[in-house]
Amino acid sequence: xxxxxxxxxxxxxxxxxxxxxxxxxxxxxxxxxxxxxxxxxxxxxxxxxxxxxxxxxxxxxxxxxxxxxxxxxxxxxxxxxxxxxxxxxxxxxxxxxxxxxxxxxxxxxxxxxxxxxxxxxxxxxxxxxxxxxxxxxxxxxxxxxxxxxxxxxxxxxxxxxxxxxxxxxxxxxxxxxxxxxxxxxxxxxxxxxxxxxxxxxxxxxxxxxxxxxxxxxxxxxxxxxxxxxxxxxxxxxxxxxxxxxxxxxxxxxxxxxxxxxxxxxxxxxxxxxxxxxxxxxxxxx
Amino acid sequence: xxxxxxxxxxxxxxxxxxxxxxxxxxxxxxxxxxxxxxxxxxxxxxxxxxxxxxxxxxxxxxxxxxxxxxxxxxxxxxxxxxxxxxxxxxxxxxxxxxxxxxxxxxxxxxxxxxxxxxxxxxxxxxxxxxxxxxxxxxxxxxxxxxxxxxxxxxxxxxxxxxxxxxxxxxxxxxxxxxxxxxxxxxxxxxxxxxxxxxxxxxxxxxxxxxxxxxxxxxxxxxxxxxxxxxxxxxxxxxxxxxxxxxxxxxx
Ligand SMILES: Nc1ncnc2c1ncn2[C@@H]1O[C@H](COP(=O)(O)OP(=O)(O)O)[C@@H](O)[C@H]1O
Ligand SMILES: [Mg+2]
Numbered sequence: 001x002x003x004x005x006x007x008x009x010x011x012x013x014x015x016x017x018x019x020x021x022x023x024x025x026x027x028x029x030x031x032x033x034x035x036x037x038x039x040x041x042x043x044x045x046x047x048x049x050x051x052x053x054x055x056x057x058x059x060x061x062x063x064x065x066x067x068x069x070x071x072x073x074x075x076x077x078x079x080x081x082x083x084x085x086x087x088x089x090x091x092x093x094x095x096x097x098x099x100x101x102x103x104x105x106x107x108x109x110x111x112x113x114x115x116x117x118x119x120x121x122x123x124x125x126x127x128x129x130x131x132x133x134x135x136x137x138x139x140x141x142x143x144x145x146x147x148x149x150x151x152x153x154x155x156x157x158x159x160x161x162x163x164x165x166x167x168x169x170x171x172x173x174x175x176x177x178x179x180x181x182x183x184x185x186x187x188x189x190x191x192x193x194x195x196x197x198x199x200x201x202x203x204x205x206x207x208x209x210x211x212x213x214x215x216x217x218x219x220x221x222x223x224x225x226x227x228x229x230x231x232x233x234x235x236x237x238x239x240x241x242x243x244x245x246x247x248x249x250x251x252x253x254x255x256x257x258x259x260x261x262x263x264x265x266x267x268x269x270x271x272x273x274x275x276x277x278x279x280x281x282x283x284x285x
Numbered sequence: 286x287x288x289x290x291x292x293x294x295x296x297x298x299x300x301x302x303x304x305x306x307x308x309x310x311x312x313x314x315x316x317x318x319x320x321x322x323x324x325x326x327x328x329x330x331x332x333x334x335x336x337x338x339x340x341x342x343x344x345x346x347x348x349x350x351x352x353x354x355x356x357x358x359x360x361x362x363x364x365x366x367x368x369x370x371x372x373x374x375x376x377x378x379x380x381x382x383x384x385x386x387x388x389x390x391x392x393x394x395x396x397x398x399x400x401x402x403x404x405x406x407x408x409x410x411x412x413x414x415x416x417x418x419x420x421x422x423x424x425x426x427x428x429x430x431x432x433x434x435x436x437x438x439x440x441x442x443x444x445x446x447x448x449x450x451x452x453x454x455x456x457x458x459x460x461x462x463x464x465x466x467x468x469x470x471x472x473x474x475x476x477x478x479x480x481x482x483x484x485x486x487x488x489x490x491x492x493x494x495x496x497x498x499x500x501x502x503x504x505x506x507x508x509x510x511x512x513x514x515x516x517x518x519x520x521x522x523x524x525x526x527x528x529x530x531x532x533x534x535x536x
Binding site: 100166168169170171172173174175176177178179182183186187190191193 | 338366367
């Protein structure tokens with residue numbers, strides 16, 4: 001029966017492509033798992049209490065840790081998010097809700113170009129903007145560099161996520177006399193919340209591992225610093241410094257630092273999701 | 286007999302295309318007026334001009350006067366017009382992130398009313414008016430508006446519009462996406478509502494128009510061809526084109 005053959009062939013094609021898609025997904029996931037497993041294998045052994053509580057020891061001495069670099073990373077990323085997230089979301093709102101004009105086109109184009117600028121160039125920009133006028137390196141300068149890198153990603157994802165909100169939702173709000181700015185803040189943004197948070201986390205994760213733009217902004221520091229106005233250590237910088245030395249102990253610490261960085265990113269992402277997504281049923285505020 | 290909405294020489298455009306060519310109509314207060322006509326004849330455009338929703342489309346433009354309660358809508362802020370002239374859309378569109386309660390309260394809360402007692406009262410009253418209270422009173426703050434059935438969602442949207450106490454309610458084919466039972470509920474509702482406010486309803490369904498509306502306007506290609514008592518329109522129209530449409534010869 002010819003019908004039978006056709007349906008058999010369709011079924012085989014279906015199996016084939018399902019299988020293909022599944023194996024490709026497995027490849028992607030295994031790459032990730034392989035990297036993580038290798039990091040744990042090399043780094044977990046050195047990720048001990050002294051690593052988490054001590055500052056680096058001078059050359060030649062073993063032991064010490066990256067506590068100051070962990071704090072530095074947290075501070076720099078905090079400063080970066082403080083500037084980068086609101087500016088990025090604001091720009092995204094402008095693009096989605098008001099940006100059907102020349103200025104919108106310009107902002108869109110600029111932010112796509114900015115997204116492609118090598119991170120070391122962004123570092124130089126922050127050096128020129130912050131370090132030169134202040135005449136010293138600082139956590140703040142590092143934060144500014146990373147903020148500049150976060151803005152285009154946050155802006156463009158915010159725009160895309162807001163545009164995904166059905167027009168009917170905005171119409172419903174206008175229809176009961178809610179002004180446009182109110183509609184954006186209280187209705188459209190919360191509707192797009194999940195996607196926007198994902199975009200912010202993506203931007204955060206991307207800049208968390210950046211090393212080059214911190215070299216001439218945050219600069220690095222062998223000691224504790226709690227000031228936004230002083231040179232400060234950061235995990236990627238410390239990993240880089242240790243990785244290019246000939247010392248085994250420092251190599252081990254570099255691996256532990258890399259593992260720490262991944263934990264920091266995954267931890268933050270999970271926490272943010274937990275806090276913001278727990279109540280998807282937000283109220284009208 | 287009082288006039289709730291007075292439309293004079295209303296023209297509307299999308300870009301360069303003129304969608305309405307000068308409409309004149311006096312909508313009777315506390316009655317229902319049906320707007321009928323073939324697809325694309327300008328019914329939605331017409332009612333969207335009555336609460337200035339038309340201009341939310343960046344391409345759109347309009348001309349002429351629309352008076353609500355004697356006041357020119359272009360002399361009022363658009364948001365005030367839309368509170369006085371509420372709207373229910375073809376597809377139910379509850380706010381997806383909000384609970385049932387917040388959907389109904391949204392128009393008040395987002396315009397600055399935060400008194401719990403007042404909100405509770407208005408939410409309950411609006412849901413009762415929309416004949417939805419009994420079905421949702423136990424899940425008000427537990428479930429999202431989007432979790433309701435299509436017919437319930439549409440009644441929720443009606444409650445949401447009622448909560449800001451409009452004088453006029455515009456309904457753009459409010460039952461065309463619903464099953465027959467939900468449709469009947471919406472029609473019953475229109476009967477109740479027109480005791481208190483003025484209703485303008487666009488409908489594709491001529492039986493529906495004759496069931497709910499005292500007056501009917503027939504639109505064709507951006508013109509109001511005939512506007513009269515519903516009975517007259519359906520039994521003895523003055524215009525040949527109206528007769529052709531209602532007898533199903535075109536449209
Ligand atoms: N958003 C729009 N952009 C451009 N033209 C539109 C738009 N909406 C409607 N039109 C045009 O305006 C005319 C009237 O449309 P509409 O009022 O939606 O008709 P109806 O509701 O009677 O089906 C149609 O010719 C339609 O193509
Ligand atoms: Mg229509």
